[in-house]
Amino acid sequence: MSTMIPTMRHVRGFDLARPLSIGMLVFMMLPLVFLPLLSIFIFGTSKGLSSFWSALTAADAIFALKLSMVTSFWATVFNVLFGLFAAYVLSRHNFWGRNALIVTISLPTAIPTAVAGVALLMLWGPYGMLGRLLRPQGIEVMFTASAIVLANIFVTFPLAFGVIKPVFDTMSRSLEEASATIGATRWQTFWHVTLPSLRGAIVSGALLTFARAIGEFGSTIMVSGNLAGRTQTAPLYIFAKFNEGQIEAANAIAIVLALFSFLIFSVLFFARDWLDVD
Amino acid sequence: MSIEVPIVKAQRARLIEDSHATPVRQSAPAYAASIQGVSKHFGKASVLENITFHVAEGEALVLLGASGSGKTTILRIIAGLEQPYTGKIILHNKDVTELPARERGVGVIFQSYALFPRMTVEKNIGYGLRIRHRGRKEVKKTVNELLELVQLQEHRKKYPSQLSGGQQQRVAIARTLAYKPEVLLFDEPFGALDAQTRSHLRREIRALLKKVNVPAIFITHDQEEALELGDRIAVINSGHIEQIGTPAEVYNNPASEYVATFLGAANILEGAIRGDRVEIGSALIPALSDAERFREGEPVKIIFRPEDVALSKTQFPSGRACISVGIVEETSFVGAYERLRIRLEPAGCATETGETPFYLTTETPESQSAKPIIATRPKPETLAVKLSRGDRVFVGLNFFTILPKSTRTR
Numbered sequence: 001m002s003t004m005i006p007t008m009r010h011v012r013g014f015d016l017a018r019p020l021s022i023g024m025l026v027f028m029m030l031p032l033v034f035l036p037l038l039s040i041f042i043f044g045t046s047k048g049l050s051s052f053w054s055a056l057t058a059a060d061a062i063f064a065l066k067l068s069m070v071t072s073f074w075a076t077v078f079n080v081l082f083g084l085f086a087a088y089v090l091s092r093h094n095f096w097g098r099n100a101l102i103v104t105i106s107l108p109t110a111i112p113t114a115v116a117g118v119a120l121l122m123l124w125g126p127y128g129m130l131g132r133l134l135r136p137q138g139i140e141v142m143f144t145a146s147a148i149v150l151a152n153i154f155v156t157f158p159l160a161f162g163v164i165k166p167v168f169d170t171m172s173r174s175l176e177e178a179s180a181t182i183g184a185t186r187w188q189t190f191w192h193v194t195l196p197s198l199r200g201a202i203v204s205g206a207l208l209t210f211a212r213a214i215g216e217f218g219s220t221i222m223v224s225g226n227l228a229g230r231t232q233t234a235p236l237y238i239f240a241k242f243n244e245g246q247i248e249a250a251n252a253i254a255i256v257l258a259l260f261s262f263l264i265f266s267v268l269f270f271a272r273d274w275l276d277v278d
Numbered sequence: 279m280s281i282e283v284p285i286v287k288a289q290r291a292r293l294i295e296d297s298h299a300t301p302v303r304q305s306a307p308a309y310a311a312s313i314q315g316v317s318k319h320f321g322k323a324s325v326l327e328n329i330t331f332h333v334a335e336g337e338a339l340v341l342l343g344a345s346g347s348g349k350t351t352i353l354r355i356i357a358g359l360e361q362p363y364t365g366k367i368i369l370h371n372k373d374v375t376e377l378p379a380r381e382r383g384v385g386v387i388f389q390s391y392a393l394f395p396r397m398t399v400e401k402n403i404g405y406g407l408r409i410r411h412r413g414r415k416e417v418k419k420t421v422n423e424l425l426e427l428v429q430l431q432e433h434r435k436k437y438p439s440q441l442s443g444g445q446q447q448r449v450a451i452a453r454t455l456a457y458k459p460e461v462l463l464f465d466e467p468f469g470a471l472d473a474q475t476r477s478h479l480r481r482e483i484r485a486l487l488k489k490v491n492v493p494a495i496f497i498t499h500d501q502e503e504a505l506e507l508g509d510r511i512a513v514i515n516s517g518h519i520e521q522i523g524t525p526a527e528v529y530n531n532p533a534s535e536y537v538a539t540f541l542g543a544a545n546i547l548e549g550a551i552r553g554d555r556v557e558i559g560s561a562l563i564p565a566l567s568d569a570e571r572f573r574e575g576e577p578v579k580i581i582f583r584p585e586d587v588a589l590s591k592t593q594f595p596s597g598r599a600c601i602s603v604g605i606v607e608e609t610s611f612v613g614a615y616e617r618l619r620i621r622l623e624p625a626g627c628a629t630e631t632g633e634t635p636f637y638l639t640t641e642t643p644e645s646q647s648a649k650p651i652i653a654t655r656p657k658p659e660t661l662a663v664k665l666s667r668g669d670r671v672f673v674g675l676n677f678f679t680i681l682p683k684s685t686r687t688r
Contacts (some may be wrong), residue, residue, distance in 0.1 A: 130624040178392035180379040181357050182406045183457060192409070 037258060038172045044251045055252035064237035065256060071145055071233065072213035075152030076160075080206045081159030083200040084198070108157040113218025116154050120223050124150070142224030149231060151219040156212045160205030167201040204268050211264045215257065300516045308371050309653060310335045311356065316365030318351055325351050327562035329365070333461065333493045340483070340496045342504040342540070343514030349497045352514070353463050356384045356495065369460040385454025385492075389466040391446045393438035393656070399449050400425065400434040406457035427486070443471045444479050450485070462494040468503060480506050501541045505529065513537045529583075531679055538581045538679070545587070545651040547580045547601070548571060548683060556580060556680060561601045577683040580675075584617065585655035588674035591663060600674040606633040606665050607650055609668045616660040620673060621650045 044052050055061065090102055109118065110146050124131045124141040131141060141147055171194070179189040196204075224231040228230040232240065241250035286485035298605040309332040326348045332338045341349040354360040356367055366375045374382045393402050400421050401423070407417045425431045428448035438446055448466065454462060467483070468476040484507060487494050496507050504511050505525045513520040513528060521533035532538035535546065549558040551572040556565045558580060572578060593600070604620040611617075651673070655665075665671065 172392065174388045174390055174392040177357075177359055177379070178386065178388055179394075179405075181359070181382070181384055181386045182409070182453065183380045183383065184405075184409045185380060188409045192405070193394055196394075199396075208613065267424060 006270050040254045044248070044255045047248065051248060052158060052252050055249045056256065058249060060232065061237060061249065061253055063229050064232050064234045065253065067145065067148070067232065068214050068234040072210050072216075073147040073153055074149045075156060076206050076210045078153055079156055079209050080160045082157075083162075083205055084202065087165040087168045088247045091165060091250050101249050105161055106158040109159070112217065113155055114222065117151060117219035117222025120147070120150055120154060120219065124223075125213060130269075136244075142223055143227075143231060145231065147223040147225075148231065151223045151265055152213040152216055155216055155219055156209045159209045159212060160202075163205035163208065164198060164201045165185050167198055171197055192246055203271070207264050207268050214260065301490065302454070309333060309368070310337070310370060311495070312366075312368040313352070313356065314366045316352070316355060316367070317364045318348075318355065318363050325517050326355075326362070329517075331512055331519060333495060336488075336491045336493055337509045338487055338496065338507060340492045340498060340504040340508030340511045341509075342498055342501060342511050342516055344499055344540070346516075347514045348517040349514045350465060352464055353386075353495065353497050354653040356461070357384050357386045357463055359386075361546060383457065383460045384669055385451075385457075385459030385462045385559055387447065387450045387454065387462065387467055389469050391438070391450040393449055393453070394447055395438055398435050398437055399430060399441070399559060402438065402449055403452045403456055405453060410457065418639045420456055424455055427455070427489070427555075428452045444475055444482075446480065447483075451486065455492070459492060462492050464494060464496045466499070468498075468500070476503070477506075483507070497641035505541070505676075511541075512561045513540060530677070532581060532681075534567065535579060535581065535681060538681075543652055544581050544583050545584065547582075547651075549578055549580050551576045551578055551680075558601045563601060563675070572680070579681045579683050580678050581681060582675050584654040585656075585677055587620075587651065588676050589618070589620070589653055589655065589663075589665065590674070591665075591669070593672055600672050602673050604671055604673045606649070606667055606669045606671060609666060612654075615654045615656050618653045618655065619650045620653055620671065622673060641655045 027209065029275070053173045086105060089099060112201050121142060124134075124147065125139075126132070126135055126142065128142075134141065149174075175193050175197070176189050180186075184192065215235055216233075217239070220233055221236055221239070224233065224236065225238050226232055228237070228240065234257055238250045238253050238257075241247070241253075290318055311333040313329055315329050316329040317324070318328055322495075327622060328553055329348075329352055331339070341352060351360060355362045357376070358367075358377060358435065362375070365371055368374070369382065369384070394405065397405065403424050404417045404421045407420060421434075422431075425434055428451060430445060430452070432536075433441060433445060438449065451462070464483075471479065480503060496504075498504055498507075508525055510522060510524055512522040512526045515534075515536045521528055521537045523531075528537060529541050532541065532544070535544075538544040538546070547558055549556050551557075551565070551574060552562060553574065555562050555577040556578065577625060602622040604622045607621050608617055608619040653673070
């Protein structure tokens with residue numbers, strides 16, 4: 001009879017553990033995630049949509065958003081191409097120091113972003129190792145949009161690689177071998193056989209990189225110079241406006257960024273199955 | 279322990295040369311594919327030793343061997359996916375040894391089929407032509423012809439994952455036929471399929487190959503498959519060819535104990551050469567063939583198939599090769615025939631001198647003591663003469679092969 005009881009509770013009675021555990025999960029997430037996010041929306045629209053709209057269309061705000069998009073875009077392009085190349089080399093060839101390279105590629109996300117900023121300054125800055133040599137030539141890398149791209153590349157370096165490499169590793173070699181015996185060149189094989197199998201990994205790697213780059217703050221603030229209308233990205237704009245006490249202006253951009261990342265992760269979550277469908 | 283008696287090697291060499299000397303079709307001036315003296319090492323381990331064989335136009339050759347025998351490496355070397363240490367690969371009179379896989383024009387049907395998962399059936403089949411930048415019309419025409427050939431017209435828009443194993447295999451074959459391959463290489467083509475589909479597909483592929491008349495090399499570890507698929511079979515054992523021949527040759531006249539035991543069941547007795555006869559214990563029976571290959575008194579192995587054992591309750595009429603009397607230990611019904619386990623008695627057929635046990639099989643150390651032989655009888659015979667456990671029978675041989683007694687390899 002004792003074995004009957006658990007079954008009975010599921011079939012006829014009410015299993016309390018289920019709603020309780022679900023409720024508890026939601027309740028715990030409430031102050032940690034839901035409420036903070038909700039509050040920017042509530043605050044942002046509390047004075048009406050028109051003030052939200054004017055905060056959003058301020059020249060510096062639009063510039064900051066654009067700059068963030070553009071710099072993140074180029075960082076993403078670079079890191080996806082690099083990740084693809086690195087994954088190809090590291091999963092196809094075995095060589096001395098291979099693991100050391102893998103660790104080095106993965107390192108940048110583990111480094112505090114402020115350290116990344118300092119590191120870039122020490123290299124490209126006016127008194128940096130390379131910057132010192134470039135300055136007399138009239139080339140300034142730091143405190144420009146290029147510096148922001150460099151910082152974005154640095155902090156998002158391993159993300160695309162990390163998504164693409166496992167797919168490369170598990171990909172059957174016989175597909176590429178089949179393509180070769182059929183008569184395809186290496187390039188044709190890569191283009192027609194390898195790349196299509198990586199489609200899902202490339203898209204999700206790109207979205208991850210972009211989402212991470214567009215929110216980058218710590219390294220950007222050190223290398224960009226944070227000049228409104230010139231080198232100020234969206235997160236820097238939020239921080240600056242908040243410091244100036246213009247909370248609505250900061251909040252309007254915060255809403256845009258929040259919605260944007262929400263969008264990216266929805267795509268990642270729902271489109272992966274579609275992208276990976278065989 | 280792995281010392282080979284020289285005569286085995288010499289004999290093996292002779293057999294291999296023999297198979298070269300007699301091409302399947304005399305009219306064909308050249309071979310479709312010719313593998314000459316190919317060797318390969320991985321580090322210090324030798325994988326292939328001096329592999330030489332030829333495939334005639336339109337011929338199907340099966341490389342039969344256990345896993346790890348090196349047969350897959352041979353196939354990969356022919357395809358250009360691996361490089362041999364020594365030796366040459368010649369396809370239709372052209373030395374392709376130095377050419378990369380894509381320039382060889384070889385069709386490989388991989389064990390997993392390796393169909394491109396993101397391409398439909400027709401895209402897969404047309405791939406070889408598209409990368410050769412053939413015109414759309416030509417691609418379409420060829421794809422249509424091939425779809426018809428492999429009977430997959432209604433599946434043309436499907437993706438490989440939507441097809442059964444057999445259909446995928448047909449797509450893989452059509453994909454290679456599209457670019458008119460010099461030779462088709464099948465790597466364990468039926469490994470991933472269930473037994474029923476297998477035998478069905480074997481017949482299908484054989485018919486298809488006869489239709490397109492492309493030479494094919496199959497790789498398998500399945501002896502039944504080898505016998506059914508091959509015009510000729512090459513038995514591979516730890517990196518060398520033990521024997522090449524038609525299925526009947528290899529089955530009936532195995533060149534080594536390995537070949538005998540790998541292709542079906544085989545009984546092995548020991549004996550010695552006495553003139554044009556073989557002495558098995560106290561029996562002296564005429565050697566069926568080539569006793570002159572051996573020295574007088576040379577110890578030999580007598581190898582025979584279960585179906586070559588003749589059993590009789592009474593003494594054989596004179597002239598039949600009776601080797602012993604035996605006791606039936608077990609009978610079992612195996613469908614088309616009956617299988618018997620018979621323990622041979624020390625005493626021979628004719629005399630009752632009670633000599634010491636004369637035979638021993640070489641399979642296990644304990645086989646020094648009397649080990650049973652296996653015999654099979656067809657249905658009519660089982661109905662005519664019923665044999666059951668404990669019966670005393672005369673044992674004769676209708677057919678047997680003599681091999682030199684050698685220390686076993688490995």
